[in-house]
Amino acid sequence: MNKVANWIRHHQVLAFFILAYAITWSLLIIYYFAFNGNPAAGALLEPFVVFSPALMAMLISGIAEPHTKHESSRPRWIAVILSWLFAAPVLILYAWKIYEIELMWAIIVYSIIAFFPAWVLSSAYARTPGIRKQFSTLLKPRGPAIWYLVVFLIFPGIQFLDIGITRLLGGEVQINLADLGFQSAVTFLLLEFLKGFLLTGGINEESGWRGFALPRLQARYPVIVAAGIVWFFWALWHLPYDIGRGIPIDEMLKNRLFWNLVVSILMNWLYNRTNGSILAPALFHPAMNTFGNNLPITSITQYLLIAMALFAIIFDRMWKKLPPDHPAVYRELNSIHLEKENKKEILEVLHV
Numbered sequence: 023m024n025k026v027a028n029w030i031r032h033h034q035v036l037a038f039f040i041l042a043y044a045i046t047w048s049l050l051i052i053y054y055f056a057f058n059g060n061p062a063a064g065a066l067l068e069p070f071v072v073f074s075p076a077l078m079a080m081l082i083s084g085i086a087e088p089h090t091k092h093e094s095s096r097p098r099w100i101a102v103i104l105s106w107l108f109a110a111p112v113l114i115l116y117a118w119k120i121y122e123i124e125l126m127w128a129i130i131v132y133s134i135i136a137f138f139p140a141w142v143l144s145s146a147y148a149r150t151p152g153i154r155k156q157f158s159t160l161l162k163p164r165g166p167a168i169w170y171l172v173v174f175l176i177f178p179g180i181q182f183l184d185i186g187i188t189r190l191l192g193g194e195v196q197i198n199l200a201d202l203g204f205q206s207a208v209t210f211l212l213l214e215f216l217k218g219f220l221l222t223g224g225i226n227e228e229s230g231w232r233g234f235a236l237p238r239l240q241a242r243y244p245v246i247v248a249a250g251i252v253w254f255f256w257a258l259w260h261l262p263y264d265i266g267r268g269i270p271i272d273e274m275l276k277n278r279l280f281w282n283l284v285v286s287i288l289m290n291w292l293y294n295r296t297n298g299s300i301l302a303p304a305l306f307h308p309a310m311n312t313f314g315n316n317l318p319i320t321s322i323t324q325y326l327l328i329a330m331a332l333f334a335i336i337f338d339r340m341w342k343k344l345p346p347d348h349p350a351v352y353r354e355l356n357s358i359h360l361e362k363e364n365k366k367e368i369l370e371v372l373h374v
Contacts, residue, residue, distance in 0.1 A: 027085050030082055030085050030086070031085060031086050034082050034086055034234075034238055035235050035238050035239060037078075037082055038075075038078050038079060038082055038230065038234055038235055039235070039255050041074070041078040041081070041082075042074045042075050042078045042230060042259065043255075043259060045070065045071070045074040045077075045078070046071050046074045046259060046262070047259075047261075047262050049067050049070055049071045050071060050262035050263055050266060051262055052067070053067050053071075053266070054262065054265075054266030055266075059266070065131050065135075068135070068221075069135050069138045069221075072221060072222055072226045072227070073138050073142070073226045074230075075226065075227050075228075075229065075230025075231055075234070075259075076142045076225060076226050076227070076229035076230050077142075078230060078234075079156060079229050079230040079233060079234035080142070080145060080153055080156070080157070080229075082234070083150075083152040083153045083155070083156040083157075083234070084148075084150045084152050084153050085152070086152050086354070087150070087151045087152030087155065087354075088150060088151075088152065089150075089151060095149055097147040098144055098145075098147045098148055098149060099144075100147075101143065101144035101146065101147045101161070102137075102140050102141060102144040103140075105139065105140035105141075105143040105144050106136050106137060106140035108140075109136040109139045109140050109143075109220050110132065110133050110136035110140075112213070112216045112217065112220060113132040113135060113136050113217060113220060113221065114128045114129055114132045114133065114136075115213060116132075116213045116214075116216070116217045117131070117132050119213065120210070120213060120214075120217075135221070136220075138221075138226070139220040139221060139225055139226065142157065142160070142225050142226065142229055143157075143160055143161060143225065145157035145160070146158045146159075146160050146161040146162060147161075156229075156233065156234060157229060157233075157300070159233075159298065159299040159300045159301055160225060160229070160300050160301055160304065163296065163299040163301040163302070164296055164297040164298065164299045164349060165295060165296030165297040165299050165302070166296075169292065169295050169296050169302065170296070170301070170302065170305065172292070173292050173296075173302050173305045173306045173309070174305055174306075174309050176288070176306065176309070176310075176330070177306075177309050177310050177312075177313040177314055177317075178309070178313045178317065180323055180326045180327060180330075181313055181314075181317040181318060181319065181323055182317075183322075183326065184318065184319070184320055184322040184323040184326065185197070185317075185318060187322055188320060188322060195318045195320065196318065197317065197318060198316070199211070199316055199317070210316075211312055211313070211316065214308075214311075214312040214315075214316065215308050215309060215312040216308075217308075218307070218308025218309075218311050218312055219304065219305065219308045222308070222311070223307040223308050223310075223311050224304045224305070224307055224308045225300070225304045227256075227307060228289075228300055228303040228304040228307055229300055229304070231252055231255075231256045231303075232252065232289055232290070232293050232300065232303040233300035233303070233304075235251075235252050235255070236248055236249075236252050236290065236293060236350075237298055237350055237351055237352035238352040239251055239252065240294075240343070240344050240348075240350060240351050240352070241346070241351045241352050241353070243343065244340065244341050244342055244343050245290065245294065245338070245340040245341075245342065245343070245344060246287070246335060246340040246341055248290070249286055249287050249290035249340070250283070250286075252286060252290070253282055253283045253286035253287075256282065256286065257278040257279065257282040257283075257286075258278070260278065261278075264278070281327075284327055284328060284331045285306075285310060285327070285331075287331040287334060287335065287340075288306070288327070288330060288331055288334060289302075289303040289306055289307065290334075290340075291331075291334035291338060291340075292306055293350060294338065294344065294348075294350045295338075297348075297349035297350060298348075298349040298350030298351075
């Protein structure tokens with residue numbers, strides 16, 4: 023067991039990719055091909071599938087920096103309770119109003135599922151130093167506050183600009199949500215965003231992809247290379263999900279190989295601009311899904327997103343590495359301990 027833990031400490035990113043894929047792919051294959059997409063099986067498996075990046079980041083962070091300080095666990099449990107009190111009503115209301123699940127079943131199922139985002143959020147107060155360090159920026163974000171407004175407004179801002187330009191040029195853009203009325207549309211979008219933040223694409227994914235893997239890769243590679251590696255594994259991670267839903271190959275390739283790369287660069291840029299705050303991509307991702315799926319996207323939106331990604335690459339000189347002391351670069355806290363452990367293993371092998 024010590025050899026496995028030691029291997030994980032020295033191959034944290036590789037271990038993260040292997041474990042996240044192992045859990046998500048195996049469970050999705052079971053769900054789609056063994057249970058034929060059964061809703062009951064989906065409710066049972068969904069939290070383990072979507073939270074595998076966050077949970078594996080938690081596991082590996084704890085192994086990498088495991089020394090637990092003699093501190094009270096009270097702050098962690100207070101954070102769990104408060105986070106659950108926020109997550110449970112949101113997810114129950116979403117299931118009831120959007121999924122149209124019977125209220126009693128929504129309460130039973132999503133009261134349990136709400137413990138997953140509650141546990142991830144409360145990890146900012148974990149007793150294990152590695153976990154606390156890894157997740158601290160979810161509840162204690164870094165960087166200028168204005169960047170969090172930028173994070174949230176990129177997608178709806180570009181799309182509303184698209185609508186304005188299209189109409190100015192004499193074109194027509196159909197807004198499907200207009201039929202709901204303003205109040206209902208706002209309520210729907212808010213629930214979609216909060217559900218995404220808590221369960222599908224927010225803290226569950228970004229605590230792993232951008233929050234865990236990215237800073238470790240940026241310690242070794244130029245920013246654009248690190249962004250590309252994360253993009254590749256993040257996009258490929260969705261493969262069983264796309265196949266199970268029957269998405270056409272051309273649409274799948276266009277989305278995963280091109281658009282995921284564009285938004286991966288943008289999330290990388292926002293993560294670094296907020297000094298390595300997980301909250302930035304964890305807000306951007308559900309905002310992208312919420313507004314991208316419910317507001318019009320024309321070629322103008324696509325050109326603007328590409329232009330913004332190119333701007334980020336050039337303005338931040340992403341072909342260069344970040345300084346070693348940059349907050350968005352991972353630094354091992356217990357390197358001395360690891361060095362001693364390595365020497366001990368070498369001596370054991372040599373029978374000294």
